[in-house]
Amino acid sequence: MKRMTIVQAINNALDIMMAEDERVFLLGEDIGHMGGDFGVTRGLWEKYGDERVRDTPLSEAAIIGTAVGAAMVGMRPVPEIMFSDFLGTCYDQIVNNAAKMHYMFDGQFKSPIVIRTATGGGFGGGPHHSQSVEGWFMNVPGLVIVAPATPADAKGLMISSIENDNPILFLEHKALYRVRGDVDESKYSTPLRKAAISREGTDVTVVASMKMVHESLAAAAELAEEGISVEVIDLRTLRPWDEETVFASVRKTGRAVVANEAPKMGGLGADVSAAISEECFSALKAPVRRVCGLDAPIPFSVSLEKLILPGKDDVKQAIKAALA
Amino acid sequence: MDVLLDLYRDMWVVRAFELGLEREFKKGNVPGMLHTGLGQEAVQAAIAQSLRHTDAFFPDHRCHGLLVLAGTPGEKIMAELFGKATGVCSGKGGSLHSADPSVGNFGDNAVEGSMMATALGVALAYKMQKRDDLAAVIVGDGTSGRGEWHESLNLAATWKLPVLYCCVNNGYAISTAVGKAHATENLYEFACAYKMPSIQVDGNDIVAAHKATEEAVDHIRKGNGPFFIEYKTWRWQGIFSGEFRPDDEVHYWREEHEPIKLAQQHLISSGIADAAQLEQIKAEVEAQVEDWITFAKDSPAPDPAKATSNVYVGWEIAAR
Numbered sequence: 001m002k003r004m005t006i007v008q009a010i011n012n013a014l015d016i017m018m019a020e021d022e023r024v025f026l027l028g029e030d031i032g033h034m035g036g037d038f039g040v041t042r043g044l045w046e047k048y049g050d051e052r053v054r055d056t057p058l059s060e061a062a063i064i065g066t067a068v069g070a071a072m073v074g075m076r077p078v079p080e081i082m083f084s085d086f087l088g089t090c091y092d093q094i095v096n097n098a099a100k101m102h103y104m105f106d107g108q109f110k111s112p113i114v115i116r117t118a119t120g121g122g123f124g125g126g127p128h129h130s131q132s133v134e135g136w137f138m139n140v141p142g143l144v145i146v147a148p149a150t151p152a153d154a155k156g157l158m159i160s161s162i163e164n165d166n167p168i169l170f171l172e173h174k175a176l177y178r179v180r181g182d183v184d185e186s187k188y189s190t191p192l193r194k195a196a197i198s199r200e201g202t203d204v205t206v207v208a209s210m211k212m213v214h215e216s217l218a219a220a221a222e223l224a225e226e227g228i229s230v231e232v233i234d235l236r237t238l239r240p241w242d243e244e245t246v247f248a249s250v251r252k253t254g255r256a257v258v259a260n261e262a263p264k265m266g267g268l269g270a271d272v273s274a275a276i277s278e279e280c281f282s283a284l285k286a287p288v289r290r291v292c293g294l295d296a297p298i299p300f301s302v303s304l305e306k307l308i309l310p311g312k313d314d315v316k317q318a319i320k321a322a323l324a
Numbered sequence: 325m326d327v328l329l330d331l332y333r334d335m336w337v338v339r340a341f342e343l344g345l346e347r348e349f350k351k352g353n354v355p356g357m358l359h360t361g362l363g364q365e366a367v368q369a370a371i372a373q374s375l376r377h378t379d380a381f382f383p384d385h386r387c388h389g390l391l392v393l394a395g396t397p398g399e400k401i402m403a404e405l406f407g408k409a410t411g412v413c414s415g416k417g418g419s420l421h422s423a424d425p426s427v428g429n430f431g432d433n434a435v436e437g438s439m440m441a442t443a444l445g446v447a448l449a450y451k452m453q454k455r456d457d458l459a460a461v462i463v464g465d466g467t468s469g470r471g472e473w474h475e476s477l478n479l480a481a482t483w484k485l486p487v488l489y490c491c492v493n494n495g496y497a498i499s500t501a502v503g504k505a506h507a508t509e510n511l512y513e514f515a516c517a518y519k520m521p522s523i524q525v526d527g528n529d530i531v532a533a534h535k536a537t538e539e540a541v542d543h544i545r546k547g548n549g550p551f552f553i554e555y556k557t558w559r560w561q562g563i564f565s566g567e568f569r570p571d572d573e574v575h576y577w578r579e580e581h582e583p584i585k586l587a588q589q590h591l592i593s594s595g596i597a598d599a600a601q602l603e604q605i606k607a608e609v610e611a612q613v614e615d616w617i618t619f620a621k622d623s624p625a626p627d628p629a630k631a632t633s634n635v636y637v638g639w640e641i642a643a644r
C-alpha cells in the first residue's frame with residue numbers, strides 16, 4: 001500500500017498495463033515529455049518512447065479515429081482528450097463509430113478503446129473547461145462510461161477498462177485529481193458495472209458519482225451527528241449502471257437522493273431516479289430527489305460557479321426533504 | 325490471362341450488380357436508400373485489383389461492387405443489401421455499413437468522411453506491428469470539406485503512415501458542384517499542401533486508373549508513407565428526384581467517355597480480346613448477379629435475437 005493521488009493512481013495503472021501488454025499505447029495532446037496537462041502520463045514517455053506515448057496535434061476527431069482504427073486491428077489504445085468539453089469535436093467518432101461498430105457489423109469488429117478525459121467544475125475553468133458531460137453520452141448504446149471517485153478505484157477501474165473489449169469513456173474529475181488514498185502497488189482490477197457502497201446507512205440512500213460522492217460523504221458525516229443514517233453509493237460505472245446494488249439499497253432504506261454534478265435535465269440523475277421510481281415504487285416512503293447542477297453553463301467567476309454546481313449542503317437539504 | 329481482361333470482368337461485376345440492385349430497389353425489394361457505383365466501374369475495379377486480403381480498406385457508399393471484387397461472395401453482399409439473415413452483417417449493416425474482415429473490408433461509415441480518421445489508426449497499428457500492409461480509404465469529393473479529411477491527411481503525412489487515399493471525384497456532392505463548395509476543383513491540390521505525393525487520374529480510363537493505383541500501392545508498400553489518388557469520374561445517379569446536370573455533360577460521360585465502352589475499345593484495338601469474348605464475359609457476370617439476387621430474395625429475415633445482440637462485447641442489454 002502506498003498513499004497516492006488519483007493522478008498517480010491512474011499513472012500507475014497505465015504504467016502497469018503498458019509494461020505488461022505491448023498493444024497498449026497512449027495518444028493525445030502534450031502527453032509525451034510534458035506528461036499531460038494534469039501530469040497523468042508523466043514519466044511514461046521516458047519509459048515507453050514516442051511510438052507508445054504519442055503526441056498529437058489539436059485533431060480530436062483524428063485522435064479518437066486513430067484509436068478506433070488501431071483497436072479494430074488488435075491494439076489497446078488509450079487516447080486522451082485534454083478536457084471533456086472538447087468531446088464535442090470528436091463526438092461523431094465516439095457515438096457513430098466506436099459505439100456502433102460491434103453492433104452494425106454484427107460482431108465482426110471490436111473497438112476496445114479507453115478515452116481518458118478531465119471533466120467537471122470547481123476550479124474557475126469557465127464555460128469551456130468545466131462541464132460535466134456524462135449526459136451527452138448516457139443515450140449511446142454500446143458505450144461504457146466509467147467515473148472513479150477514489151485513487152484505489154481509479155487504478156482498478158483503469159486496469160479493468162483497458163482489459164475490457166468495449167469502448168469506454170473514462171471520466172477523471174479535475175477536482176479529485178489531488179485526492180489521496182491508499183493504493184495497492186501491484187496489479188489489481190475493480191469490476192466495471194459494479195457500484196461501491198461508500199458508507200453504510202439505514203435511513204436514506206444517496207446515489208452519487210465522482211465529486212458528488214465526496215460531497216455526499218461529507219453530508220452523511222454531518223447528518224450522522226443529528227442521528228440520520230445515510231447510505232452513500234458510488235456508481236463508478238455510469239453506463240450501464242449497477243441497478244442491482246442501487247435497488248437493493250433503496251428497498252432497504254425506502255428513500256433515495258441522486259447526486260450528480262451535471263445539469264438536471266436529461267442526465268444521469270434523471271435516469272437513475274426514474275429507474276428507482278419505476279422499480280422500487282412500493283418500497284419508497286418519499287419521492288426520489290435529485291441534486292444536480294443548475295440548468296446553465298458553468299460561469300467563470302468562482303463565486304458564480306458555486307451557485308451553479310451542487311455541493312454538500314444541497315445534498316443535506318435533499319436528504320432532509322426526503323425524510324420530512 | 326491479361327490483367328486488363330480481368331479488370332474488364334470486374335467492371336462488369338460492378339455494373340451488373342448495381343443495375344440488378346437498382347431494378348430490385350425500384351420494385352421495393354431493397355429497403356432504405358440506394359447509392360450506386362454506376363459510371364465508376366473503372367475506379368472500383370482498379371482499387372480492388374491493387375489491394376490484397378491483408379490490407380484494410382474502407383469503402384464508400386457506392387462501393388457495393390467493390391465489396392464483391394474484394395472477395396466476399398456476391399450473394400452475401402446482395403443479401404445484406406436486402407436486409408436478410410444471410411447477409412455479410414446478418415442484415416444489421418445494409419448498404420452503407422457492410423464489413424467483412426476476412427477480405428480486408430473494414431466497413432463503410434455512412435457519416436461521410438469519418439473513416440478518414442479511422443484509416444489512420446489501422447495504418448498506425450500496421451506500422452507498429454511491423455506489417456507491410458496498408459489501409460485504403462475510398463471517399464467522395466464531397467468529404468473533402470470535412471474536418472477529419474484534413475486532420476487525416478495532415479497526420480498520415482506527418483507520421484508517414486501507409487494510407488492509400490482514393491478520392492472519387494465525380495464532380496458533385498449530391499447536387500453541389502465541387503468547385504462551388506471547395507477552394508479547388510482539383511482535390512489532389514489539398515494533398516500537395518500536406519506534402520503528400522499525389523496524382524490526378526482519369527477514373528474512367530481503366531488502364532490509367534489501374535496504373536496509378538498500382539504505382540501508389542507500390543510506393544506505400546516500400547515504406548514511403550501515404551499516397552493520394554484523385555480519380556476524375558462521374559456518377560450516373562443524379563439526385564433522388566432525377567437528373568440535374570446539363571445534357572451535354574450527361575452525354576459526354578455516358579456516351580463518349582463511358583468507362584466500359586472505353587475499355588472495350590482498348591481491348592479490341594490492342595488485340596487482347598474480340599467482341600464475342602467481351603460479350604460472353606458480360607453474359608456470364610449478368611447470370612451470376614441474377615443468382616445472387618435470387619439467393620437474397622429467397623433468404624429469410626434475420627433472427628429476431630439479432631436485434632439486441634452484439635451491442636456490447638460480452639454483455640447483454642436489458643429487456644424491454
Ligand SMILES: Cc1ncc(C[n+]2csc(CCOP(=O)(O)OP(=O)(O)O)c2C)c(N)n1
Pocket residue numbers: 359386434435436437463464465466467494496497498559
Ligand atoms: C457527414 C455527412 N454529411 C452529410 C451526409 C449526407 N450525404 C450523403 S451522400 C452526400 C454527398 C456526398 O458526396 P460525395 O462525397 O461527393 O459522394 P458521391 O455521392 O458524389 O459519390 C451527402 C451530403 C452524410 N451522409 N454524412
Ligand SMILES: [Mg+2]
Pocket residue numbers: 464465466492493494495496497498
Ligand atoms: Mg461526389
